[in-house]
Amino acid sequence: MSKYLKREAYDRLLKWKQREGHSTLEVSGARQVGKTYIVNKFADEQYKQKIYINLLDFSGELFIERYKALRDEIIHGLLCENPMYELLKRTQPDFVDSPDVVVIIDEIQESADIYNRVREFTRYLKCDFIITGSYLGRILNKEFKYSAGDLDSLEINTLNFEEFLMAVGEHSRYEKLDLFGAGLEEDYQRLSELYETYLKIGGYPAVVLRYLETQSIESANTELLKIIRLFTNESKRYFEDILDNEVYDNIFSGVARVLVKEKKGFEKDSFSEELQSIVVKDYSSNIGKASINRAIDWLYSSGIIGFAGKIQDCNILDFKAKSRCYFMDVGLTNYFLTHIGCSESDVAGISNENFVYLDLKRRIMPPGEIALETPAFATIGNGEIDFYLKSLKTQKTYAIEVKAGKKNSRTVQMILDKKKADYIVYAKGNTHGGITENVYTIPIYGVGKFEF
Numbered sequence: 001m002s003k004y005l006k007r008e009a010y011d012r013l014l015k016w017k018q019r020e021g022h023s024t025l026e027v028s029g030a031r032q033v034g035k036t037y038i039v040n041k042f043a044d045e046q047y048k049q050k051i052y053i054n055l056l057d058f059s060g061e062l063f064i065e066r067y068k069a070l071r072d073e074i075i076h077g078l079l080c081e082n083p084m085y086e087l088l089k090r091t092q093p094d095f096v097d098s099p100d101v102v103v104i105i106d107e108i109q110e111s112a113d114i115y116n117r118v119r120e121f122t123r124y125l126k127c128d129f130i131i132t133g134s135y136l137g138r139i140l141n142k143e144f145k146y147s148a149g150d151l152d153s154l155e156i157n158t159l160n161f162e163e164f165l166m167a168v169g170e171h172s173r174y175e176k177l178d179l180f181g182a183g184l185e186e187d188y189q190r191l192s193e194l195y196e197t198y199l200k201i202g203g204y205p206a207v208v209l210r211y212l213e214t215q216s217i218e219s220a221n222t223e224l225l226k227i228i229r230l231f232t233n234e235s236k237r238y239f240e241d242i243l244d245n246e247v248y249d250n251i252f253s254g255v256a257r258v259l260v261k262e263k264k265g266f267e268k269d270s271f272s273e274e275l276q277s278i279v280v281k282d283y284s285s286n287i288g289k290a291s292i293n294r295a296i297d298w299l300y301s302s303g304i305i306g307f308a309g310k311i312q313d314c315n316i317l318d319f320k321a322k323s324r325c326y327f328m329d330v331g332l333t334n335y336f337l338t339h340i341g342c343s344e345s346d347v348a349g350i351s352n353e354n355f356v357y358l359d360l361k362r363r364i365m366p367p368g369e370i371a372l373e374t375p376a377f378a379t380i381g382n383g384e385i386d387f388y389l390k391s392l393k394t395q396k397t398y399a400i401e402v403k404a405g406k407k408n409s410r411t412v413q414m415i416l417d418k419k420k421a422d423y424i425v426y427a428k429g430n431t432h433g434g435i436t437e438n439v440y441t442i443p444i445y446g447v448g449k450f451e452f
Contacts, residue, residue: 003212004041005205006166007034009156013042017128022152024121024129026108029156030303030328031234032227034205035132036106038156043130048100051092055110055133064111066090084117084124101127108133119150155365157303158329159203160358161195162448167208170194179442179449180433188432188443195429195445199351202331224331228252231304251295254278255305256336258325259350303328306361309376311388314420316397319376326357352444353386353402356427359447360387368392370452380420383411388421391452396422398452402444403428425450 016025029035043050053063070080070087080086088095088103095101108115108131121129165171173187201211201220204227211220257278276292299305310323327333333354337347360375371390378388378399387400399421401412415421416439427444434441442450 007038009038012154016152023150024118026151027132027154031231032204033156033158035156039104039130039132043102047102051103054106056107063091082124084120097126099126103129105131159208161198164198177446179446180435191445199330200334202329252336253340256340307374309374311376311378314378314380316390326354330355356402356447380414383414385411398423398425400425
């Protein structure tokens with residue numbers, strides 16, 4: 001990358017390194033979110049020696065060959081007290097087993113043999129280990145074993161809005177933003193403009209960099225399309241028997257159509273059945289439920305989509321998983337909704353909701369700020385609230401309405417009348433914010449600053 005994009009993940013990498021007794025770190029995330037770049041930058045700045053192995057290039061090919069050769073030698077009688085140390089010595093003769101050394105194995109999904117040795121990395125060596133890669137191969141290959149007890153985990157996503165503001169040099173406005181109307185008019189206006197840009201391009205690093213270079217949303221979206229094509233073409237090798245090319249290339253559009261379906265739940269019993277009905281209707285009558293489920297696992301595990309649950313009658317214990325889906329980048333949301341012909345108002349409404357979803361999902365990740373496995377919407381009577389949550393810190397409940405209109409206001413009033421939530425939060429694009437009793441109104445672009 002020609003320009004460094006500051007990422008919050010760097011601070012989390014530092015905390016991992018400083019924590020006593022840490023295990024091998026598994027850095028996960030979707031393709032093209034900057035995993036390799038940030039991990040290498042961290043290693044270069046925080047360690048005296050870095051050994052980088054990419055299992056998709058020549059360094060990885062040699063590493064696997066040395067692993068197999070050493071394994072055969074041990075099987076045939078070679079006495080080797082510490083095979084992992086010997087393997088790294090053969091890989092890089094000047095290797096020193098020290099806490100000041102880090103070994104990075106990238107594209108770990110390319111070798112089940114190497115991945116299954118994860119538990120031996122940190123157990124038998126003093127140096128640090130970081131493995132990165134996608135889940136695409138592992139979720140479909142039974143040879144991969146899961147060593148959750150031997151791994152620390154860090155998920156990297158596309159740039160969030162705050163990171164985008166750092167990239168464009170406007171983070172100071174965000175830091176001083178008052179969510180309830182006491183800020184400067186010029187700050188609200190500028191942040192609103194930047195938010196609209198962010199919704200259209202999203203946060204893939206290459207897309208943001210292209211925008212910084214050209215100041216063109218069209219150019220940024222061209223870069224986004226390259227990422228979509230790269231991901232699709234790469235993934236096809238894992239799904240030789242799943243979908244014909246036409247269906248495969250349009251699976252994203254099928255997900256986008258699911259997004260704009262009636263929001264009170266699907267006509268079918270599940271997200272997978274709803275997606276199957278759309279794919280069968282629009283693209284192919286030969287696609288079965290099992291194939292769709294595999295495609296959904298692929299989309300979810302590779303960080304392209306995420307799920308939201310459903311809370312019945314604002315009862316947080318009455319939770320149904322996988323009741324709605326969202327894209328894991330608002331640029332993808334905007335692109336595919338526009339691609340399938342949604343109106344500007346529908347694109348804006350769903351993109352705003354997707355933006356809030358991503359912020360709530362971040363807050364669920366350990367150590368966690370809010371309850372539940374995933375963000376969730378809630379029903380009450382015949383109405384629906386966009387998101388409903390419980391704060392782990394205060395144990396208070398919040399009903400969140402995104403860009404509320406008159407119809408949604410009646411639902412909110414019902415929640416207030418029946419005391420189904422402790423607080424109401426309106427996240428809107430055309431406000432400077434305000435507080436009225438237990439009702440908070442905030443600019444939607446500031447949702448990440450709101451404390452539950």
